[in-house]
Every structure is written in C-alpha cells, then in structure tokens.
Amino acid sequence: MQGIYMQLSHIQEPRARQVALLPVSLLASSFMTEVVVALLMCPLPLNSNGAEMWRQLILRKPSCDVRDLLDLLLGSLKEKPVTKEGRASIMPLAAASGLCELLSVNSCMGRVRRIYPQLLLALLIQVHYHIGLNLPGYVAFPKDTKKGAQPSAFVPVRWVVKVVKTLLLRMGCSYETTFLEDQRGWELMEQAESHHRGVALLARAMVHYSCQELCRILYLLIPLLERGDEKHKITATAFFVELLQMEQVRRIPEEYSLGRMAEGLSHHDPIMKVLSIRGLVILARRTDKTAKVQALLPSMVKGLKNVDGMLVVEAVHNLKAVFKGRDRKLMDSAVYVEMLQILLPHFSDSREDVRSSCINLYGKVVQKLHGLGVAKKSL
Template identity: 30%
Template sequence: AVAELWPSLSRNQCVNGQVLVQLLWALKDQAGLQLEALAATRALGEMLAVSGCVGATRGFYPQLLLLLVTQLHQLARGVRAPGSPKVWGPSQRGPPPSHASCAVEALKALLAAALLAGDGGRMVVTCMEQAGGWRRLVGAHTHLEGVLLLASAMVAHADHHLRGLFANLLPQLRSPDDAQRLTAMAFFAGLLQSRPTARLLREEVILERLRAWQGDPEPTVRWLGLLGLGHLALDRGK
C-alpha cells in the first residue's frame, strides 16, 4: 500500500526532496540492523522504482551508495546498536534474508535508475550479477570482495560518477566504525584502478595511506593496502 503512494508523490519534486532528506537522516543515524534504518531502506528502494522520483536523488548519489553498501556490511557482520531490538533468533546465522535483500534491491535501483542513468547503470548491475557480486556483498566473509567487484564494475562502466564517490569515502577511511571504515577502504583500493580518480589525490598522499595500512595489525587492512598498491603499480605501467 505504501508503494502506491510514490507515483502520486512523484509529481511533486519538492516533497520528493524532503522525503529523501528524511530517509538519508534515518540511514545515517541508525545502525544497519535497526528497524528504522531498514524501513528507510525499503522506502528508498520503492521510491527509486518510480521514475518520477529519481530526480530528487540527484546530488545525493555518493552518500546513498555508501550508506547502502555500508548497511549491507553491518547486516553481514550482525552489528546491532545498544538497545536496538533483536529481529531474529539467536540460533539463526546471519541476518534474515529479507533485510539483506531489501538493501540489495535498493542498491540495484539506485545504480540502474538513478546513480547511473542509462546503459552504464544496467551494465554495472549485470556485471555484479554475472560475477556473483550481490551474493558476496551480503556475506559476512565476502562483503569486501563484493565491494571490490562493485568498484571494478563502476570503473569500467561508470567512471564519470567516481569523483563524488571518492570524495565522500575519504572521511570514512578514519571512521571508528569497522563496517564504515573497511567498506570505505575497499572502495578506495578498488577505485584506484581509475587513473582520473587516483589523480584526485597526490600520489605521495595515496602511497602514505596505503603503506600505513601495511602496518595495521588487521590482515584485512594489510590485504587492501597491497591491493591498492598493485592498482597504482599497474596504472604506472600503462
């Protein structure tokens, strides 16, 4: 019934913008498994499915993309904010499929209908499907592989949107939240495959950051650092 409201709301861009801002705040302020964030994710997916509502997302694409991918990481890790209600039994492994699938569908809608309007967006979605990227994104141990696949698909088919994404992920590289920080790190390493994107920062700044990751006690961070260094080395050889 709620989904039926979007076609009528799509005629009023001012209302669309106000609704989108509220959804953004809900996604930013709530942990990935809280019911408010999940409701906002579902509403966002329904909103993006209506072509008339897509225009309201212009300018918010990078934030929405990072929020949805980070939420998938939080869901995969089973992160739950203090005081938030349990929404599945302790005997179950991982989040309920409906929660993860809700975020995946919203992300697909963003890529195909809004973020990458045209063939580029469809190609990103297709590449992710063919490579098993969506399945990896929802896995507790494969989420970062999914992020890297998404970054590679965007570099190949949607590089004109990478500047905004790169700028938005930089502050998250130092986030105290593991899901935010590691998701941003994976995007950072993956987007270095794009020469124009890599040149948004001085090479010595990028190298300093990646080398610092090499000294991190967490193996995943060291792996991402090596991956980023490899992308820079390949770019030099072109």
C-alpha cells in the same frame, strides 16, 4: 499513520484508497519529518499498503519537497541498525525500503542523482551492517511466496542488496549490475568474509564501464575512510581501492593514496591489510609510484603472517604483479623465502580451493627462487 495503514487493508476500490491516502500527502506538506518518522515504523518488509503510502508523498498534491525527503532518508541510512541498548533497529532498513519505493517514481530521479554517491555508499555500508542481523518474527508476506508454500524468513541483508541493485539500475548502471550477477558479486557482498570482495567487484565494474559519478564518489570517499567503525571502514576502503585505477587519482595528495595504503599494511584487521596490498599493487602500475611500492614489498609480505588462507591467496595473487616488476637481484630472495613460509601452513587448510591455490603459488615462488640462483639451503 498507523490508522491509515490499517484502514487500507480493508479498502480495495482504487478511488476509495486514494481518498484514504490523501491525509498522508496533506500532512507531509506541513509536517514532513513527523510523517517520515511514522512511515519508518511501518512493518517490514513493506506490503502494498506501506509502499503506496511512501509513494503518496510525491505522487499526489500537495506533495512534499523531494530534496528534503531524500535528505531525511539519507540521514536514517547513515545510522547503525543497532540501538545504544544493543537492540536491533529497523530505521536504516525501513529507510532503504522507503527509498526503494521512491525510486519507482520517475519524477524524483533528478533529485536522487543529486545525492546518488552518498546514497550508494550509505547503502553499501548498510549491507555490511546487516550481515547476520535478524529481525525476530519477520517473514516474507504470503504474496511473495508460492501458493501453499511456507512464508520464507525475511533476510535484511538481501533486502538492502536489492535496494542497491534498484538504485544502480535507476541510475543507468545496468552493465555494472549484470557484471555482478555474472561474477556472483551480490552473494559475496552478503557474506561477512567476502563482503569486501563484492564491494570491490562493484567498484571495479563502475571503473570499467566509466560510470559518470565516479569522481564524486572518489572525493566523497577520502574523508569516509577515517570515519565510523571497522565495518564502515572496510566497505569504504574496498570501494576506494578500486578507484585508484582512475586518472583523477593523480590529483589527490599522495598521503591520501600511497600514504594511506602503506599505513593499512600494519592495520590490526587482516581484511584491511589485504585491501591495502591491493591498493598498492594498483598504484604500482603508475611509473611514478612503482619504486615506492616495490620498496614496501617486504612489509606487504610480512603483514600476511597468521592471516586466513583465503585472504592470503587473494593478497598473493595481487602481489604477483609487483614481484614481476622487481629487478632480479639476490637481495629479493629474503622476500620470496618469507612468502614460502607464509604459504606453507595453508597446505593443510580444510578448504580445497585455498589449499590447492597455496600449493600452486608455492611452486611458482620456488621456481622464481631457483631463477634467482638461490641455493636450496635458503629454503
């Protein structure tokens, strides 16, 4: 494969290129796994030669089995981009690049749809894995840069996000992708501290626009929530939480919805705590879950101690809906007072948006306390 790749750089005539590419499809028809592994070693980002070699697998006869090809790529997309020795592995990124080329071929869209939920979730998890991951020495190709400009650094996470966008668009999710553009969701997804927000925005958009594949994604996510490392779980949970808005959630045993969210309140990762709060708030909208969620309110608030200010603001904005639903009883005052104690340390946060949000929320909680008739000494 490397020989063909190098040879293509010196061949410009279209027919001659077709002849040079013919061995790719011939070999893939009998030795697809070996050919795919070889193509995964093509330099990244793919140039026109590498891209054409991927498309050759299904555009020219004899073509390989598209189903098997996609399954091989999905397998690579489920790997971590780090080897056992701690070195960066290009395999998942290369698989995403290969998938992106296959998505440009209309004839394989039916096969792609078959495993669309698996591909989408695998790619979103790869986005999380690739945050901050650099491949030393990799730069964008000159054809991707303006004339006279220096080649830009190749940022793996942005490339994976591009593949996510491409997959969504090819599956007919144009409204969802536009929504994320408008809400800066893609940018959020590319950053460690806000990745979960970007994923949640995507899931929320898919629920809003009634994506046909959501049921398949929902049932696929349930076992995924317990697998993998922290990054894997955060991405899966961020998506799952937004799907709790679906009517189909009623069919899921409570241990997988309310039970799992309640367990998340004691998770050691603050992001998981905030996601669990979000999930419980969504579940509280259902009359059969409201009382159970409200009973967990003290645990929700307590879990926000020593949590980053941005996450506190995110959680408290969600909690307001649960507070509004509670009866105005004096026994609620302890929860409000604890909320004040959590908000107060963030008055000196260096981030203005966090600082102002916490001060604003603090004032609203104080008003609520006065409405409950709590004496000033309780504060």
